Amino acid sequence: MADPVPHNPVTTEQIITGQERTARLGPKGVTVPDTKRNSETSDPTTTSPIQLERIRKPNPLPKPNSSGATSLPPTFTQPTQFNSIGSNFQSHTSSPLLSSPTMHIPAIPPLFLHLLTTIPSLLLSHLLHFPSFSLYSLCTYIYPDSAPSSTPRAVLRPANSKPSKRNSSSTPFDTTAAQLYRLRLDHSALSSRHRFPSFHLSLLLSFSFSLPSLLLHYFNSSSLAFFPFLFVSISATFLVVTLVRLSLEKSASRRSEKSFSLFAFVASPIISLILIQFLSINPPPGIASAFTGLISALVFIPAARFSRCFWLGTDQLRFDLPVLSCSSIGLVLLYSTALVSLASPALFLKSFLPPFFLATAEAIQVPVLAVAAVLQILSLRAMVQMYVNEAVTCWYQQLHVTRISDLDYARAKMFLHNHHLCTVATQLFAPPALVLLLLGLSQLRGNLFEGVEIFQSSADLSDIVKEMALFMAWWVMFSWSIVTMAILACYRYGLLLIS
Numbered sequence: 001m002a003d004p005v006p007h008n009p010v011t012t013e014q015i016i017t018g019q020e021r022t023a024r025l026g027p028k029g030v031t032v033p034d035t036k037r038n039s040e041t042s043d044p045t046t047t048s049p050i051q052l053e054r055i056r057k058p059n060p061l062p063k064p065n066s067s068g069a070t071s072l073p074p075t076f077t078q079p080t081q082f083n084s085i086g087s088n089f090q091s092h093t094s095s096p097l098l099s100s101p102t103m104h105i106p107a108i109p110p111l112f113l114h115l116l117t118t119i120p121s122l123l124l125s126h127l128l129h130f131p132s133f134s135l136y137s138l139c140t141y142i143y144p145d146s147a148p149s150s151t152p153r154a155v156l157r158p159a160n161s162k163p164s165k166r167n168s169s170s171t172p173f174d175t176t177a178a179q180l181y182r183l184r185l186d187h188s189a190l191s192s193r194h195r196f197p198s199f200h201l202s203l204l205l206s207f208s209f210s211l212p213s214l215l216l217h218y219f220n221s222s223s224l225a226f227f228p229f230l231f232v233s234i235s236a237t238f239l240v241v242t243l244v245r246l247s248l249e250k251s252a253s254r255r256s257e258k259s260f261s262l263f264a265f266v267a268s269p270i271i272s273l274i275l276i277q278f279l280s281i282n283p284p285p286g287i288a289s290a291f292t293g294l295i296s297a298l299v300f301i302p303a304a305r306f307s308r309c310f311w312l313g314t315d316q317l318r319f320d321l322p323v324l325s326c327s328s329i330g331l332v333l334l335y336s337t338a339l340v341s342l343a344s345p346a347l348f349l350k351s352f353l354p355p356f357f358l359a360t361a362e363a364i365q366v367p368v369l370a371v372a373a374v375l376q377i378l379s380l381r382a383m384v385q386m387y388v389n390e391a392v393t394c395w396y397q398q399l400h401v402t403r404i405s406d407l408d409y410a411r412a413k414m415f416l417h418n419h420h421l422c423t424v425a426t427q428l429f430a431p432p433a434l435v436l437l438l439l440g441l442s443q444l445r446g447n448l449f450e451g452v453e454i455f456q457s458s459a460d461l462s463d464i465v466k467e468m469a470l471f472m473a474w475w476v477m478f479s480w481s482i483v484t485m486a487i488l489a490c491y492r493y494g495l496l497l498i499s
Helices: 020-025 036-041 051-052 078-091 109-128 130-134 185-193 197-219 226-247 256-279 283-312 328-346 355-378 380-402 407-419 421-442 459-492
Strands: 140-144 152-153 179-184
Touching: 020 130, 036 185, 036 328, 109 130, 109 197, 109 226, 130 185, 130 197, 140 380, 140 407, 197 226, 197 421, 226 283, 226 421, 256 283, 283 328, 283 380, 283 421, 283 459, 328 355, 328 380, 328 459, 355 380, 355 421, 355 459, 380 407, 380 421
Parallel strands: none
Antiparallel strands: 140 179, 152 179
16 A cells, blocks of 8 residues: 655745746756846845735834824735736626617607607696686576576665565556576586687687697706797687687677777887887897787787776675675785786886896796786686676666666667676786797797797797797786776776676
8 A cells, every 4th residue: 555645735936937937847748947036035125916916914013203202104006917907807797798788768749748748748638628717607697587586686786774664556666676686607518608619718728729739848947849839829829810810709899999909009119119129128220119919919819808897896886786896815916916017017128127126027027027927817716707797797787777778778788798708808818828929939048949940049049039028028028017007096086896
């Protein structure tokens, strides 16, 4: 039996790498003198990088100096040989074969993104009858042919007054039988009114078609400004055409209102050429004056209706009738709408403002103009209710003011006010909606015609359109406030009467 080979432990100094063995033995096993090893061992201060990696002796503790401070040994730096190996390893691991696959998500076209935002909101508002909901539960009144009925009725009698005890034969009518039947509006009742499709489309195009597109461009900076400009232009054009059609109806407005509208159409271009010099915005004077006449003519009749609604809603006639009274919220909206609508156009007249207020006025003029338009839209219910109550006021005057009443006139007036309810609601809604759309158009970022090959390089045209939109929004509110305050002053001094 062979003797066991004694086990000789191999020290770390006897471990050599494959490169040193090849260098020592040669390509065919011939021994080569190890001059490198002899030179290294002859100098004890030098140590090869491989020995530093394999023989990691602990660093000696630092010895204090003569002054008592300890000196730390120099830090060990990793050789460049291993840095190159690590870099090669990283380059191999970051190769496309080892990297995780990434999914390429295609970009959504801007037109499809805007349509995806506007069409669902448009359909949802149409199916939920959002325009009808804005006038839901308003009161309308009907003059009955026969008095007996079980439905709620409104007795036209002043508060804290007693029924008349006069003989009915001495008067041409019986005051105890003077009563009106109150009806609550819903979608079925509103859809039977004249011009209901115009009112329905005006609200849908303004809120559910253009507003989502403007909000998408505001919160998404990468979207093009051309599509909000296109949608706003469609909605604004529809509102202007609708106002033109409603203004030309014979029974929808008075002859005097149409005459004053024609006067505003002629006088507005001249006034606008004078006021442009004092404004903080610089639209082209010729183009701006050409549009101001049309806008002033269209805004005159809605502003006149708002004046009458404000006069009745605030009970300036002192009738003290519960039927004609307005709620506290309606009163706050009417007063705030009148005041803010008057103050917002004045912020653009920089020549008439004090110098210390110019910077503040330029910062708040667009938000205040938008707040005035929003207040007019919020007071729409109160204004439409006061328009219906105007016929009730006429009926009350025919009963208690004059000795010889004209009940046929009062009955016809009440019928017309019920028939044109949606017409008046559209006329009261269109100007503030037009202001909001034009303000949104003027605040769009970037070139409005970006992506359109014909107008893509014309940045000046985009700036002109924005300035014109801001000026048109200001002119709508300016015309509204001037006509409103002028008519209210005529009511205050007795130059005009509500009949």
